[in-house]
Amino acid sequence: MMYYRRFGRTELPMPVFSCGGMRYQHQWQDIPFDQIPEANQKQVEACIYRSLELGINHIETARGYGTSEMQLGKILPQLPRERLMVQTKVSPSPDPLKFKQDFDQSLAYLQLDYIDLLAIHGINNDQGLEDSIKPGGCLAIAKQLQAQGKVRFIGFSTHGPTEIITKTIETNEFDYVNLHWYYINQNNWPAIEAATRHDLGVFIISPSDKGGQLYNPPEKLVNLCFPLSPMVFNDLFCLSHPQVHTLSIGASQATDFDEHLKTIPLLDRWDEILPPIQQRLEQELINCFGENWAKTWHIGLPRQEQTPNNINIPVILWLRNLAIAYDMIEYAKMRYNLLGNAGDWFPGKNAEGVENLDLSQCLVNSLHADKIPQLLAETHQLLQAETVLRLSKS
Numbered sequence: 303m304m305y306y307r308r309f310g311r312t313e314l315p316m317p318v319f320s321c322g323g324m325r326y327q328h329q330w331q332d333i334p335f336d337q338i339p340e341a342n343q344k345q346v347e348a349c350i351y352r353s354l355e356l357g358i359n360h361i362e363t364a365r366g367y368g369t370s371e372m373q374l375g376k377i378l379p380q381l382p383r384e385r386l387m388v389q390t391k392v393s394p395s396p397d398p399l400k401f402k403q404d405f406d407q408s409l410a411y412l413q414l415d416y417i418d419l420l421a422i423h424g425i426n427n428d429q430g431l432e433d434s435i436k437p438g439g440c441l442a443i444a445k446q447l448q449a450q451g452k453v454r455f456i457g458f459s460t461h462g463p464t465e466i467i468t469k470t471i472e473t474n475e476f477d478y479v480n481l482h483w484y485y486i487n488q489n490n491w492p493a494i495e496a497a498t499r500h501d502l503g504v505f506i507i508s509p510s511d512k513g514g515q516l517y518n519p520p521e522k523l524v525n526l527c528f529p530l531s532p533m534v535f536n537d538l539f540c541l542s543h544p545q546v547h548t549l550s551i552g553a554s555q556a557t558d559f560d561e562h563l564k565t566i567p568l569l570d571r572w573d574e575i576l577p578p579i580q581q582r583l584e585q586e587l588i589n590c591f592g593e594n595w596a597k598t599w600h601i602g603l604p605r606q607e608q609t610p611n612n613i614n615i616p617v618i619l620w621l622r623n624l625a626i627a628y629d630m631i632e633y634a635k636m637r638y639n640l641l642g643n644a645g646d647w648f649p650g651k652n653a654e655g656v657e658n659l660d661l662s663q664c665l666v667n668s669l670h671a672d673k674i675p676q677l678l679a680e681t682h683q684l685l686q687a688e689t690v691l692r693l694s695k696s
Contacts (some may be wrong), residue, residue: 303358304567306546311505312455312477314387314418316360316503317408318327318541318569319562321353322550323363323370324508330368338369345555346373352556354385356563362550363412364391364423371411379413388414391423391459391480394433394440401440405447419442420453421480424468426498426646434458435473458461459507461647463605467493471500478503483546484513485539485583486624498545506549509536510562515636517561520575522627526582528569537565542572583628590627595670596683599623602667606650610659614641614650615678622681631685638685652686 309316348362363370369498372391378386390412392404401422409417422441424435434440448452457478460467467481467490477503483490497504510516514523516533527535540546551562568575587596599619606614606694619637642651656678665671 303566305569307401307544309547310478310497311501312419314455316387316548317358318548318566319356319358319559320360320362320389320505320550321349321358322508322549322552323361323374324367324552329538329573332372333369335369335372338373343373343376347377348556349553349558350374350377350381350642352559353553354381356559358551358559359385360387360389360548362389362391362419364421365408366391366393366423367447371408375411375413383414387418388412389419389421390417391421391682392440393423394425394430396433398439398443402447404445405443405452411451416452416454418454419478420447420456420464421478422458424455424458424647425466426649427466430462430646431466431470434470435475451566455503457503461507464490464493468496471496471502474500480505480507480550482507482512484509485536485580486514486630487512487620489492494543494545504545504547504554506540506546508552509540509549511552514624515633517558518632520631522629526586526628527579530575530579531561531564533561534564534568535576537562538568538572539576539580541565541569550597586626587623591623598669601669602665604664604667609650609664610661611655612649612651613653613656613659613678614659614673616662617641617648617650617662618653618678619674620676620679621685625681635685635687638681639687650683653682654686656682 305318306315307318316424338452355363361374363374365371366511377627378388390408391526392401395401402429422444425431425434433490444453444456448456455477457679458470458474470476471479473494481490481493483494483506494504513536514532516536519532522530530538537549540549551559553559600616603616606612609615621634621638624630640648656675659673664673665674669675
């Protein structure tokens with residue numbers, strides 16, 4: 303049986319798992335529907351029907367997810383509208399008319415009269431925030447759509463730094479937030495606390511993929527998370543915090559829900575199940591690096607815009623920790639090689655050429671300033687691979 307949580311000020315009964323629409327679509331570009339293979343469309347249908355069968359009635363997609371909206375538009379209108387909570391997301395634009403046109407395209411593809419949840423997709427920096435909240439900007443357009451009955455609630459999604467997320471929340475103009483937060487990356491907890499203060503719904507983006515490619519975990523991580531799978535451990539960790547309302551399951555086939563469902567009967571016992579696993583994970587970090595590094599590596603590190611060549615030192619050292627302590631090499635390579643190729647969705651650059659840079663000034667507040675340049679060079683050798691692009695750009 304599905305478990306539901308109040309989605310902040312929207313008052314919607316939100317299932318603790320949501321059906322994300324980023325991975326089952328046919329391709330990342332709009333094409334005529336008759337060019338979508340029948341087998342792929344049937345796969346999307348199977349995901350949606352399985353989702354609803356499980357009580358996961360929040361279906362989430364975006365204008366930027368290629369054929370996802372179009373494919374959902376062949377299914378959702380056939381279902382009882384009152385059973386569904388549909389979210390789509392539209393990127394902010396300096397031109398609010400462009401935002402409106404993109405929304406109109408979303409609504410047309412989905413073949414619905416209204417959207418339950420509309421997110422401004424990707425408030426990742428000050429410019430995105432300004433484009434959204436300026437007089438007559440994207441938020442003003444969203445509120446017009448709300449007044450017309452085409453949108454019920456307005457939120458935003460973000461891959462930006464915690465400070466931008468918190469600043470956006472504290473405008474008090476939004477009903478919910480989609481953000482990253484999971485066991486291996488808890489940096490955005492202050493933003494979740496801000497969302498709680500303002501009674502926003504909290505939706506966690508990609509906890510199983512960006513949260514560690516947990517559908518294909520290394521053996522060492524499997525052993526450390528026993529008796530849970532890494533995926534169930536991460537789900538339970540996130541949902542053990544009542545401030546978190548729902549986790550996105552980016553299903554590409556109907557069976558992708560199955561492992562996540564093992565979390566539901568554990569929700570009432572998280573306080574006895576999680577601590578031993580968390581202790582093992584924390585101890586392994588200490589075993590690999592020593593207690594001083596494990597507890598202080600992140601202190602005093604500069605942001606990428608404060609670093610020569612925009613090297614994202616905190617992210618690189620974080621990925622090094624995961625790769626060495628938990629054998630998360632493939633995940634670390636995937637994320638590392640996005641640096642410099644993903645814009646403000648994963649900002650900063652990798653450590654190529656770091657041996658030719660003077661980092662002494664930007665590392666002046668770090669307890670490990672003397673060894674970080676060498677660690678960055680070693681990490682580049684460990685993780686460098688072919689260039690990786692964001693999924694929507696590949």
